[in-house]
Amino acid sequence: MTVNTSPAPTYAQRLLEESGLTSSHQPIDVMLVSIFLEKHYRLGGRFERLATEKDDTFRLSTESSTYLVKVSPPEEAEPVVALQTAAMRHLESTASHLPVQRVKLTADGDDHVTVRMNDGRTRILRVFDFVEGQVLADANPDAERLARAGEMLGLIDVALREFSHPADRRGLAWDIRHFHQLTELVEHTPEPEHRRSARSVFRLFGENVVPRLRGLETQVIHGDFSPYNIVVDPKSDHYVTGVIDFGDTLRSAVIFDPAVPMANLLGRTPDDPWRDACAFVAGYQRERPIQASELPLLPVAALARLTLRALITNWRAERAPERREYLLEHAKDDWINVERSLAVSLDDVVAHLREARHGHS
Template sequence: MVTTAPDASFARRLFEESGLASSHEPVDAALVRTLVAKHYHVSGNLERLATEKDDTFRLRTGSGDYLVKVSPPDEPESVVALQTAVMRFLEDTARELPVQRVKLTVDGDDNVVLATRDGRTRVLRVLGFVDGEVLARTNAEPDQFARAGEMLGRVDLALAAFTHPADRRALVWDIRHFPRLAGLAEHTPDPGHARLAGEVFRLFDAAVVPHLDHLETQVIHGDFSPHNVVVDPDREDFVVGVIDFGDTVRSAVVFDPAVPMANLLGRTPHDPWLEARAFAAGYTRVRPLGDRELPVLPVAALARLTLRALITDWRAQRAPDRRAYALSHAKDDWTNLERALAARPE
């Protein structure tokens, strides 16, 4: 049970439909190797990677590397189809963008469906592996964060015309649901953290909720975090890969830059908003935000950081097999949130 608050059933549904409600048995690597060889005619060394919910592998072959992803059994096939369709759309309409590519099976399909022992289904896909360093592991300068912002702006411009039957999926990471997840604070063991979360919920209610129905919406990437942006510091354009469309959804456009900004808050203690400001400046140069959206952006970034901290606490208790991954991505969230709140732009 997520919480005893009135929105408990809604929160539970969000977690379930986001594939985060429970742990699942990891898929057998030997089975993955067999399926990839049979349906894609590729083989090599298969290395399991830590991820939030999928079973993910790096496949090293003699002629190039691939990323093999197997969806969790509680993620609907329609949602996986949405993720694939987004990448296909960008490949067809904005080929200049360095978006991860989907490899077809030898029969021309986007994926392979496999059944679990309890009768559910999982979807296996093979994607191109984007080589390089992720932004999270670099010491980027403000102008490079701005370059990353420009890239997300270009992605959002390209996605403006995209539609899909599953794009209105229920997703716990979608910031528009933030006010209905206040009950998660009950599961945060530190009273100081719960207090910080409460302050952000109050800010969101005052600054964002009155405008939610009037914000411009479209399909967005949904998780353009520093862990999903591959970069080359020696290249002028800096960003060489955009990966992981697992949280793509139709939502307010302003929430898309809020995600990476949340990841950048508080990392420079002397100026907690320095990197987030640089990212936002780059984004708005390419994809301007309206007068109604700009004041929403910093509060949305605070909300997303709070949401990640709360979900990490909740997941660490209920999905021990993903605990290390979750905590590695969110280990400084509460410290960074406190710093950012203290220096919040008015």
């Protein structure tokens, strides 16, 4: 009899695995994708593979339209994919005026196709309308345009308020509510000053957010309203013309939804690192006001999210030596922005958020 002497996986390891961050899979053959699209969607055309975190993703150009084709990784549970699709379809049916990416149905009226692979595992193929335009990350928005982006997330969260799904309590490493349970990731960060910054943020989160976690207002949220998932048009009155990628949708604390774009905006203006993040939240609160008692937690949650991104990038760099240089270079800016943002009094940031809230109440 063989005895398994390997240590039991930690909470962090289990969460990273459940989030699809520990495994890799062979890219799906584009010929197989084309066969399924022809059979189930009556679609054919020119394929372009796009780089994404987990899915196999393609841009499909037909004679008349352009589509986004996604094939879920084999590790992603089917109910989780169904949650993402259901949230998008809920928004289409209850808030059709919002520019959320649309799900294209099959010829039989289904919203996905199950692909059974040779190894016995299943993957989910879905087709979406392709949202053309510039992403916010490539734009240079002023405060009012950032507020417009914030308004859009507020409107989405209002529309998702009553939505529920059997898989909406999924585990996801990117969900900020788990941040305090991922302290072991610090050990994968090579620079001592980065480890010190991370521990400072863990301390802030532990003192301010953790005692309040159970009582925070919750609902299903977008989960990744980053500047790369917001399509904009500077000439449009609405500014935001597309919202894409519901891959991190789940039920969590409401404040963790605006905390994600806040984290992405921290440090954009080095002399005033919180300026753009606060502009975004001012817009968000016009549509989805944050409870006064929860507002002080928002800057800490944003710092936690930015720190988490840097920590996971460092952890990935250790696991993928061939991409180490690329990954560490990308994490470097995150650490700089964490340090810049920590240097500002969070009481002052909260005061600024409160002023903006009252200015639009």
